[in-house]
Amino acid sequence: MKSLPQPPQWAVRFLEWFCPYLLFESVLGDLLEEFDDDVEQLGERKARARFIWNVISFFRPGILLRNNFKLKIIDNIMFNNYFKIALRNIRKRKLYSFINAFGLSIAIAFCVLIYLFIKDERSFDQFHKNKSDLFVVARTSYDAWGGEPTYEHSLYQQLVLGPQLQQEVPEVKRIARFKSGYTGVLNFNNKSFEESFGFTDSAFFKMFSFPLLSGDIKSIFKNPDEMVITTRVAERYFGNEDPVGKAVEFDFGGEKRLFTISGLVDVPPSNSSLQFNILIPMENHPSYEWQMQNGWRSFSTPTFIQLEHGADTALVAKKMEQAVEKFVKDDQDQERKELNIAADIKLLSYHLNNIEGMHMNTKLAWDNSSDPQYSYILAGIALLILVIACINYVSLSLSASGVRRKEVGVRKAIGAHRNQLISQFTIESIALAVISMIFGFALVFVLLPYFNDFTSKQIHITWGNSFELVGLIFLLALFIGVLAGSYPSLFLSSFKTSLVLKGSNISKLKAGFTKPLVVLQFALSSFLIISSLIMYKQMEFITTKDLGYNNELVLVVNTHRGYALRNNGLVEKMRVALQGVPDVKLVSGSNSSFGGGWNMMGYTEDGKNKMSYVYDVDPYYIPLLDIEILKGRNFDPDMPSDSNAVIVNEALVKDMGWTDPLSEHLNWEEDEASEGARVIGVMKDYNFLSLQRNVEPLFLKEKDAFLNYLLIKIEPDNIPETIALIEDEWSKVSPDKPFSYSFLDDDVARQYDAFNKWMNIMGLATGFAIIISCLGLFGLSGINALNKTKEIGIRKVFGAEVFNIFILLNRQFVWLAIISFLLAAPVAWYIMSQWLEKFEFSIELGWQMFVFSMLSGLLVALITVSYHGIKSAFTNPADTLKYE
């Protein structure tokens, strides 16, 4: 007998898949009935086709949605119930819920902050429209004086490089040199402020996306006396008026000049590597002419280029080198000879770095770069804190499970499926996660200003990124809810009905799972405690170290003398003027303040090239700073011959190998004939650089012409009045310049801003980690107390003291904390000694610090666990033993 024709089975399976269970049977029945009819009337082949078509026609909302709808009705009811129970539980066990939600909110908030931080770091310089064609020229060159190759890629190039490249390399579309960090005085309508400014080229505005709000981009910087200002500057002088076309007086070289404002731009966004307030054409640079003529050995100015779209950067770099080669060949040949190196050794090579990667490229020597390592470390810490918070949740839920046993038993007894219990507990943890999410988001808002302070960033929550943040937080909450909820729900749902309802404690909690996690948590916290402590100690050491000079109560005043006013004897005039002010002890001048730049000078000794730092000072400098003279004497204001004398430091004497320094001369002039400056004194080494650096060779020379900073030592009393009096005198001696001052010790401290910032973030992370770890420990001690309920009861019945029980319960936590600490200490020791190596002067890693960290960690741990310990110890044994 021939077998009956069958409809395609896959279509049946497909129908079964999408068709609601309740409808499937009758629908398939109808379809089969029609199939049979069709086979008779149309033949098997057509009938099969029609069957398929019919199945597909059932794939419609009317059927599909019914599927969900039917399921949803059941689920909604259960979901509502679960949700109600969840909320009830959260409310009933306020302490647990609070701890849980608190830990999770902190973790969420921290993750979000770190996310914002990393996002901001990554967004640097990404806003330029033609960023893919914009490059910064980097140079690798041999340090001519030391003879050692430097592998740092310097961004400071010859002023003449840019124009030369534009001429010789066809792929270069535009160039803009950009040199900022200068200060000048801007004067308009009797309003006069000190402003920072920079030099650049007209192409700057075409290359970078700092669009002109007002002004014409085509004609900008056609004249050298044009100026572009940001809205920040404009507000100060012009309010809401359009400043374009206005003439202002600008003084940056000691000489007042008129500039016409030809452009207004927005303040550069905080995530721009190029920051400026005022820009004027490069030609105004005081040594512009000289550098353009002879400047192939003078590296001063970052140069940006825009390549033709799609140009080959390697090829351009090669052409760059060839273009430069022509000009520097003779120079370099001579240099090779001087340095005694083979003729084929490259002294100079150029390459191009896309500006997109500029901020995070630590190989580039550039003030605004940032180490991506910080981002990675922070991301790691954020992730760890998140994991720790999840671990807490797990251990807290587990420790709370005693209360839930009966609920689980009853639910199971009335027929709850294990899956249903799992989804119930998962919903509970998601509910908690959602609550934490709301708090976490609020925390982000609260903490963001402080975080910005810590990190010197300007991150804001705007409409644009708030959706993204909400999305991120939601994902985090879901992740935490599912991850943290999974183990407790699996555990809780596994209780055996009969045993639970009999009141047995047989499904004993296994703390074995949480113990390693708690050790991990505490190890991380210990690590952070130790690291922060060491960082703190190091900062304390640096800021209070005897630097070899006294920087307290020294006012630093910028003289704004510049090039034109070199020889106006301003410092001397101020010294005379301030003689009448009683609280002024000493007045001196220097060409450079601490942390505010330096000059270096090369000189030749016995045919060897050496290099030294050099400060121009006046005779009052050494007494003002209490620098100790070991041999010889200070400059004498009454001896004119001292203008050709130097005072050197010990490091220089050592570098030179002098045995009798006072009989030596230092020849830094180019001509070999002269003997050079006479050494009249040797001063004790003092830390004129940041303490990350050793004391390098330094000499002081007396030169009034370059005293750019006024140093004023004052008495500790009546400081505000004294400063006011000094300002009065200043406005008489130098009426057209604003009086701006800082304290020298502040300037010195500012050199450690980056470390301070880093220390703040670490401190924040440490605080979070400690809080969250303690919560975890709290949970674990809860589990422990729960497991030992009966034991405690029996012990109490037999007369154990409360104290004994407390010890019994907490002994193991002390051990856990010690184990964590022993794990963390070597890691912290290793990493922190690496960090300390960055400093030439650093603290010793003593055992005291480790012991201190451990004891404080233990103390925190003991305080944390004492809640459960005390609670259990005081429980009436009648309550715990009544089921026996």
Add this chain to the structure above:
Amino acid sequence: MGKTYLGEFEELVLTMVGILGEEAYGNAIVEEIKQRLDRKVNLSAVHVTLYRLEDKGLVTSDMGGATATRGGRRKRIFKISNAGLSLLRDLKQQRMQLWELLPQLKFGV
């Protein structure tokens, strides 16, 4: 709950359920419509409509007996409910009233 409205196709299917009585199930309705009105309707559309009518409480359903041609699958037999029947009556009445109001067409000579 407000007044229940029926679409044209819903009304048709509901009427058919009433007509077929004990034999009202998906395929039978499709066949009935085909034979009586010479109108081809899709089986899935009939099913969806039947479920919708059930949601509105106009029909009730029960699983009926299986036959061999159905591969042993039972039929879902639909029965018109009292609410369904009264709705049909109402509809008829309304139509009649409206029909009365229609100007009688006269054939001119």
